[in-house]
Amino acid sequence: GAGVSQSPSNKVTEKGKDVELRCDPISGHTALYWYRQSLGQGLEFLIYFQGNSAPDKSGLPSDRFSAERTGGSVSTLTIQRTQQEDSAVYLCASSLAGRAQETQYFGPGTRLLVL
């Protein structure tokens, strides 16, 4: 079946604008994760969804970042009032049930550039 998909693949925005990033996980996967990959910080966890709930939001860097998941499927990560330090590749991953031993399958990422 299809893997994890993300859109857009690239996004260029101006400082202060809001952006929405979309993730479509593998069908049937209840666990969904957002990560951020940047040169300075490496790969960082942002938020975890189990179904439509987000029991772990500990990685969100500020209150400008929010995410939701609807229908136990698609998730949207929203960044308000973007800053240049938000420039990074945003990765989405899904796994079957969110257990530690499961493989997380990653999407191709959204490359965000804030000018």
Next chain:
Amino acid sequence: GDSVTQMEGPVTLSEEAFLTINCTYTATGYPSLFWYVQYPGEGLQLLLKATKADDKGSNKGFEATYRKETTSFHLEKGSVQVSDSAVYFCALSDRGGGSEKLVFGKGTKLTVNP
């Protein structure tokens, strides 16, 4: 909190050379351990994993053994190929942490020359 430390490289080898990328971890629980690989222009994909002590993960000629006594999960390959050029990430997922999120090392860039 949990953390992963891996040799950062970059590492440059000739084809058919032996590869070791060191990875050690700190975890509060009993983690599962992973190696992910990112080939040029591609997304992050699982290379291998091990979920309990003394397990050996293997794939595409790569191996890593979960060593609880030394908290290590070193990646090895006996004879690298040009096609192995990529960035390799060691990661853990800790049970009982609530989210079982992946905690990554900083990545090791490997270049294999013909």
